[in-house]
Amino acid sequence: MSRPETAVWQPTACILCSRNCGIEVETRDRELVKIRGDKAHPVSTGYFCQKAQRLNFYQNHSDRLTSPLRRRPDGTFEEISWETAIAEIAAKLVALRENHGGQSLAYYGGGGQGNHLGGPYGKAFRTAMGTANYYSALAQEKTGGFWVDGRLYGRQNCHPTEDVEQAEVVVFIGTNPWQSHGIRNARTTLIEIQKDPNRKMIVIDPRRTETAALADLYLQVRPGTDAFLLGAILAVMVREDWVDHEFLAARTTGFETVRTMLEKIPIEAFAKRAGISLAAVEEAARLMAQAKSCAVRTDLGIEQTLNSTLNAWLRSLLFLLTGNFGKPGGNTFHTYLVPLIGHSEEGEKQMRSAVTGFPFITNLLPPNILPLEIDTDHPQRIRGLVVDSANPVVSAADTNAYRAAFAKLDLLVVIDVALTETAREAHYVLPAASQFEKWEATFFNLEFPKNAFHLRKPLFDPLPGTLPEAEIYTRLIHAMGALPDFPDLKAAAQKGRLPFAMMFQKLLATHPELLDLAPVILYETLGPTLPDGAASAAFLWASAHQFAAKYPEAVRRAGHQGDGPMLGESLFAAILSSHSGTLISVNEYEDTWDFIRHKDGRIHLEIPEMVEAFNQLDPKEPVETNGFPFVLVAGERRSYNANTIFRDPDWRKNDREGALRIHPEDAATLGLVSGDKVTCTSKRSTVTVQVELADSMCRGVVMLPHGYGLEHPANGAGRLRNGPRINELTSTAEMDPIAGTPYHKHVPVRLEKLA
């Protein structure tokens, strides 16, 4: 594929947060010269934020890889050919699998904020490796909520979203959409809520964030006490009988247990423990319960702190007890074209990790346990690891534990666009094409009632020496001897999708063991027949057919025509040709109840483990500081931080140092002014940071941003680290007992001024 060297505008998407806003990019040679919102995108409709303007720093920088690398015995890397790299990696993986079993292998990552198209190929690769060990950043954040969803609704992938745009009352807990987005067209939506006298916004957060500044009611909760606050709000709802009895009777079970649990708590003491007045708690409960509609949006602030799984349950009870589910302006389910997560059985069928025995949730394992699964003498320890599009050395808890564990691996392979901190620990590094050099898509399609999918065309040819993940995995699977050739299927694909469909179905019916390899089979057979080199999108053909068969009415409402297989064909054709994205489903609110997977069709409010955890909350339990008087909230989102794919520090327009924010009165007690340097010490390590005084902070709390601590070539000065590496301070041991999600938002630290 050759592309013009003169300036052209092309549609694609921003890849810096889960919203994946549609953008149009003016490209020149291999540069992203100008960027604007894409009005044709069905979800973002032209919206984008300031971070997208800096995407050229992702596409073009001096750490881009252009050749497979192999580590030499002295620790340096040598360039090798793709053929050598694939053959050697495949042989080592097969040897580890044959000598120690599939559980000795593991996989980490498989897609960032917008590069999910390689994910199904990674799944096929795990099948070839013979392992279920799948570690993901999602299991650093969301798995507690997924586990709760599994109990409430019947499957862990019954995932509720929130209708913030139509809600009369919107509640944001542990999230700052002004900076972290997460809701559709965040800043426009927030301003609309604020300006409308008939709507209300409640914000619960330890820092008076940009979103909190717009709120009608702001509750400055003490870090780690969210469960107390949410419990107090729920208890007020029960005390005042502000619950929706009709909804609870018609749609749920288990309310009596929940009511008894909430009636027992000392509400004022719970509120006090959270640092909130009883009057404010009562006002929050009243606003939520008496509104015509109320949507609750939560994020990392309550997911990566004490009681994170309990928080997820209590958060859900806020919209369930008030009947704000399955109706406009409430919380509800959404469709998935490509499911982002699966479901892990509990009980006798529960799958667990080999060393720590930690349970899988949504088929994922939490990064917090990975060092323990490697760095041990256990015979079933992990010995070989493949990391794709992830940088756990800096993005998972405890950088030093990760480094020590990775040094024990027999094989570490990293697939990435850049020479990351994790890649520097690898035995082999495979260079991937960037997200603008290949067909790509996000699977964060979480909208309701209208859901959309955006398959993105590449803006550029792959950088010489790089390959898309689909091709990398297919070559590896072939080299491992796990993929037969399918000449008849290839021939059928050349004749058309109908004869191909019949033969493909017959193949899977007679060889069900090939089902997990379906993405690579489709890539190799149907893929070459797709236009503009879209081979890696071939598996979406099967996804479109499954989706159309599951939700025919919703797909037709989205404008796709046909019956039976023709509806799936119509949907696939639209996905392939709509370069700004296309609507895939339009649901009715009544459809909500079809998504519930419990046999009785009801929401099961009672979760015994959660009731027990709630009953153990003790507002009088003393708070021990043990020499660490501050709570560090690690990983704040700001105007110029993003995930670790931005490696060149010049992308930032401000906050180059990634300052530690502290309340002015706390700073005064330490004799600090803005710009001073301090050491920040946790149980694990010490980092040096620059201080910024901020009266938006809660007393006793300090905050550091995420996405810093990366090394980058500096002009003539080797490699320089940019800002604090916060995961040197965090610990793998500090995690939720059910989900293994880390307590990044509750890290005890002390500060000392540097001379």
Ligand code: SF4
């Ligand atoms: S909201 Fe997210 S996806 Fe949209 S432009 Fe900003 S960073 Fe990119």
